[in-house]
Amino acid sequence: MTYCVALKLNAGLVFLSDSRTNAGLDQISTFRKMIVYERADDRFMVLLSAGNLSISQSVREILQVEQLREDExxxxxxxxxxxxxFDAARVLGAAVRRVYDRDAASLRQSGVEFNVSMIFGGQIKGEGMRLFQVYSAGNFIEATPETPYFQIGESKYGKPVLDRVITPDTPLDEAAKCALVSMDSTLKSNLSVGLPLDLVVYGVDDFRTDKVVCIDDQNPYFRMLHGSWGQKLREVFDSIEDPQWTGGPTELPLMVAASRGKPLRKITNPDERLI
Amino acid sequence: MTYCVALKLNAGLVFLSDSRTNAGLDQISTFRKMIVYERADDRFMVLLSAGNLSISQSVREILQVEQLREDExxxxxxxxxxxxxFDAARVLGAAVRRVYDRDAASLRQSGVEFNVSMIFGGQIKGEGMRLFQVYSAGNFIEATPETPYFQIGESKYGKPVLDRVITPDTPLDEAAKCALVSMDSTLKSNLSVGLPLDLVVYGVDDFRTDKVVCIDDQNPYFRMLHGSWGQKLREVFDSIEDPQWTGGPTELPLMVAASRGKPLRKITNPDERLI
Known part of the structure; x- marks a missing residue:
């Protein structure tokens, strides 16, 4: 599997990907899932990919030469x-469709679904930053202020912290921290996502970035974050009082007469009706 | 969907379920997913179910009368x-298989998979507590000290906190709190999981419990937990320093020369090779 996340903030874009691929549990390898396209002062684009590695590698190769023709x-x-x-995302969609045309039938013959999903974002001079999620059919959707991030791959473990923290106003470094926490939760719960990570942070209207880093298990910041987050999460957990049932000095009992839902009736013998 | 979690601690068992079912987004209903079987001083058992509701309801109905015959x-x-x-779980497996024999062919004709998963745990006088996860084929696995919990349904959002907190030594009320935090994260990120919740806590060798509660959005403890967890998680997040890139006064830079992984090379023109 894979976990990639990209955030579109007012201040810029954040891209983060893991690098583990697996074809079964006994065939685990490291492949980078991120690719950065940059022509300084003109365009800055990042592509993240999940799904079948042969498909996503082919798409990346073809994307370099893919051409969309509107008319003669x-x-x-x-x-x-x-x-x-938007046009660049259409070119990416066309590259996905080209790989589909080449490979999908043969994959299907081997019982393999044509499965690829991508995140593609950046900025081209003359317009604002944009962020897209591209599907296996080459169609795509765009991030908006209401939904300022996309995830692909093993996305569920890391979603709660994004939902709690990220808004378009989140500063860039804080958003990068949030993406790293989201990745840390995913690494914790899913073996098929693994280090090293690739992190890229882009500032609006820069059309280039120096903030490109490969994070391995020796990275001082990620080690601190990994340790602190786990420990402090545990402290927060401990700081919330345990549930009290009834009576006692608590003001927040778990059992209250006012609850609208009835507690479950117990079934006490074989002849009892369930409803 | 559904989210159910059950924990087996040295001190007892914790069962928690949501109550939302959906057949598409426009057909959402409340059904309780938990059933408690109790014959005081003899046996205490709890069944949690996820998957196709018609299957799980049929299994529950049949379970009341299902009989396993070893020989004449x-x-x-x-x-x-x-x-x-273990024998009770075999009876449950037999009930699942009986529903399969009755319904699976017709379901398949309608393009519906025979999909049900259950958690079944408790204690019968004469042995210790046990906790099982039962699959659609009627087979089952048992929780052990290394893996003291099972989840069914929409399980990923709520898994990280369980992985961080739960060990067999976790006290019962703390485990109940952890299950509620796990549920809260799931509610936050997945619409198909919803209140009210059913929570049951069982103390080892009690063979009965009074700790059976239905938690709705008015429940004082759950409201406190929901608010505190969200707010304190945010405080923890804020308390971790944002990443620094290079230079500056930080001692934990994100970019370090020592990293074994190379930062991604940027692709800067159409003719460039990717590898």
């Missing part, structure tokens, strides 16, 4: 000359 | 006379 006379559109991220 | 001469085994939880 117009210039073909590539990710390198697209005037908008 | 021996007394048939039911959940009410089984001498061990």
């Amino acid at each position: 006379d117009s210039e073909p559109i590539t990710i390198w000359n697209a005037k908008s991220m | 001469d021996s007394e048939p085994i039911t959940i009410w006379n089984a001498k061990s939880m």
Whole structure:
């Protein structure tokens, strides 16, 4: 599996991916799931991919040369000359469809579904930052202020902290921290997601970034975060009082007469009706 | 969907279930997923169920009368006379198989998979507490000290906190709190899991319990926990320093020369090779 997450904030974009792939539990390898396209002062784009590795590698290869032709006379559109991220995402969708046309039938013959999902975001000079999630069919959706992040792969473990923290106003470094916590929770609960991580942070209107880092188990910040988060989470857990049932000095009993739902009736013998 | 979790501690058992079922997003109802079987001073058992509601309801109905016959001469085994939880779980497995025999072919004709999963735990006089997870095929596995909990349904959102907190030594009320936090994270991130909750806590060798409660959105303890957990999680998050990149006064930089993994190379033009 894989876990990738990308956040679109007012201040910029954050991309984070793990690097574990597995074809069964006994075939585990390290493959980077992120690729950065940058032409300074013109465009900055990042692609994250999950799903079948042969498909996503083919898409990445083809994306470099894929061309969209609107009609005979117009210039073909590539990710390198697209005037908008929307058009660049269409080129990516076309690359996905090209791989589908080449490989899907043979994969199906081997009982393998055509399964790939991607996150593609960035900024092209002349418009704002944009962030897309691209599906196996080459179609895509765009992040909005209400839903400022996308996840692909093993996404559930790391979703609660994103839901609690991320808004479009979240500062970039705080968003990067949140993505790393989200990844840490996923690493904790799912073996198929693993280090090293690739993290890229992009500031709005920069059209380039130096904030590209590969995080392994020796990374001082990630080690601190991993330890602190686990320990402090435990302290928070301990700081919340245990439930009291009835009576006692508590003001927050678990059992209250006012509850609208009735406690479950107990079934006490074989002849009893359940309802 | 559904989220149910059961924990087996040295001190007793904790069972927690939500009550939302959905057949599509426009058909959402409340059904309790927990059933308590109790014959005081003899046996205490709890069944949690997820999956197709028609299957789990049928299993529950049949379980009341299901009999396992070892051979012609021996007394048939039911959940009410089984001498061990293992035998009671076998009766439950037989009930699942009976529903399969009745319904699976017709379900398949309608394109519906025979999908049910259950957690079944408790204690029968003469042996210790036991906790089982029962699958659609009627087979089952048992919780051990290394894996003292089972989840069914929408289990991923709530797994990290269980992994961080639960050991066999966890006290009962703390374990109940942990189950409620796990449920709270799931409620936060998944619409198909909903209040009210059913919570049952059983103390070892009691063979009965009064700790049976239905928790709705007015429950004082759950309201406190929901609010505190969200707020304190946020405080913990804020208390961890944001990542620093390079330079600056930090001692925990995100970028370090010593990292074994190379940062991603950037692709800067259409002719560049990816590898």
